[in-house]
Amino acid sequence: MEVKFNVQCQMESSWVPQFLGMLKTMEQLGKLGGSRWVRLYSDGDGNFRPKFQWSIITEPASPQWVGDEATFDAG
Numbered sequence: 001m002e003v004k005f006n007v008q009c010q011m012e013s014s015w016v017p018q019f020l021g022m023l024k025t026m027e028q029l030g031k032l033g034g035s036r037w038v039r040l041y042s043d044g045d046g047n048f049r050p051k052f053q054w055s056i057i058t059e060p061a062s063p064q065w066v067g068d069e070a071t072f073d074a075g
Contacts, residue, residue, distance in 0.1 A: 003056065005054055005055050005056035006054065007052055007053070007054045007055075008052065008053045008054070009050055009051070009052050010050065010051045011048070011050040011051070012047045012048070012049075014047070015048055015050070018040065019040065019050075022038055022039075022040045025038050026038055061074075
């Protein structure tokens with residue numbers, strides 16, 4: 001079942017093109033039926049400190065940690 005929800009995001013402007021590029025790549029892979037890892041370096045020591053709010057009432061998934069990489073996979 002598909003659901004529609006909104007995510008509000010606040011982050012430094014220098015990260016916006018990278019973040020949107022990640023989302024666009026995810027969308028394109030879905031259209032193609034392609035399976036690939038899509039990575040964004042979460043530079044917490046730098047200026048990447050995003051804040052998110054969303055309009056859906058559900059608990060976020062917990063990551064599966066592989067070394068220092070957080071992995072999310074629904075299937």
